[in-house]
Amino acid sequence: MTQTSRSTSESGSGAAVVGRGTQPGPKASKVRRRLRAWGPGLLLVSPSLVLLGIFVYGFLGWNIRVSFTSWRGQTPVYDWVGTRNYSELFDNERFQIDVRNLAVFTFVFIGGSLLLGFVMAMLLEKGVRFEAFFRSVFLFPMAISFIATAIIWRWLLNNGSGESTAGLNKLFDNIGLGFLFSDWHKTPSSWAIAAIALPAGWALSGYVMALFLAGLRSVPEELREAARVDGAPERKVFWHVVRPMLLPVLMSAVVILAHISMKTFDLFYAIDQGNLRIDTPALYMWFTTFQPGFFARGATIATLLLFGIALVIVPYIWWSVRTERRK
């Protein structure tokens, strides 16, 4: 920093007068002092920042770049074809089916998991005996890989009939619920993918329960008590006191489930590989990229997935960070 600029920027302040001379001015030493204060911290996190910068943002950008090329096969091609891959993808029949499948799955999976998780949280909220046991049972599927989950459920979602009835259908038969018979994900209906919401919900509704339970228990008892003193029945206490405080929890749960439903790959892959009725963009990306080598198309699908997820995640992160700062 030059002498003139410093004196203009600090004109009027007494410090500038003191700082004139051969020694570094107070501003420079202040900068150095501050640098000494936070420099080591920045240095300590910089390897992580660089790695994440490359592996997250660099790669995301690179992938977007690939979506504008005609790269096909093992040798990368970095030409520029504009938005051709995108328009081709939107006209692609398999992709259209995938998007529809994903919408059906997301709807059933989120709806089912929210309902189940909420009911479980409400049942446990008031305090029941063996609560820890119930909680562990509802949550343990979170500890199991989607591959193992899929391998168990592919046998439960068996659509054999007559003599070869097995899995859930057999169980329904045994306990007199034969009307629940289903072909599950093998039905020709375009709702086949909804069957996968069953294992997915089995795996994740315990998570929703945990979120709701934490939310319910963070409502101060005094607030409820005050409403009760005013003569509000339990139903109204819930609606006017508890429900508004659960909205943030509901939002978290929806965001978490929505992003999982968009990116999940292994559960579908291991339940019934190659069944197009349970195909989603995440699977199509894998199959088109790493088998026939349509890298550009795979990158295009991945870019669309990224934007779909960013649409829900970015506002969520922004909101979480802002809430934290207000505390």
Added chain:
Amino acid sequence: MKTLVRTGRYLALLVLVCFFLMPVYALLITALKDPASVSVVRMWELPQSFSMENFRIVWPDLREGFVNSALLAVPASLVSAMLGAANGFVLSKWRFPGADFVFPLILFGMFIPYQAILIPMYRTMQSANLVGGLDGLIIVHIIYGLPITTLIFRSYFAGLSDEVIEAAKVDGAGMLRTFFHVALPIAPPAFAVALIWQFTSAWNDFLFGVLLTSREFWPITVALNNIAGGQTVPFNQAMASALLASVPTLLVYVLLGRFFMRGLMAGALKG
């Protein structure tokens, strides 16, 4: 009326427990049946006699995957947790200008669909000669684990009072000294949460494993899918394999469920 409500509540809980344990029941009894008496149509019937034969049949095919997953999940979780501890400490207690801007950017890395980095990551690993073995996979797990471990430690250290940090500074301790002597000694609970989360996700990962490793380095999930994922695999072997592959994470869950739960809360940004 009150007892009616209470009975109803327990009844509903019982039905739910049945729903959650029903697959486990099928898994367990099938895996423990004598292979000769296994039949899909009789999957709900209790076994006539118990046998460990199924485990004996599938173990040789799973053993390698088991070892690989252990060799991969342990270092991946340790390194990721260490780096996360340093990041979390700096971002909460030794902030630099822009720390509040950088943190959400780090967090975003936790939610990205991995499909959107798969092609560049694969190319990079290929040119670094890190495809095929476990090294590349470990590196990838470390890096993509950083957002969550950073988040866990940042929330944890946020609870550390600023006076303690100031006191250390007054005593002339630099950042590293403060980190090692003030922050780390109180951090074991956060390490438990971060390590468990990372171990579980590395153990259960499939996408990175199937892309980055060749057959002899397959992690357990890839080996499991290969053994038990086909249509022709006997039902009993599929169940026994799925059970074996899940034992380590289930064990962690049963023994350290409290920390597992806290990791889940952190994963939803609810520190």
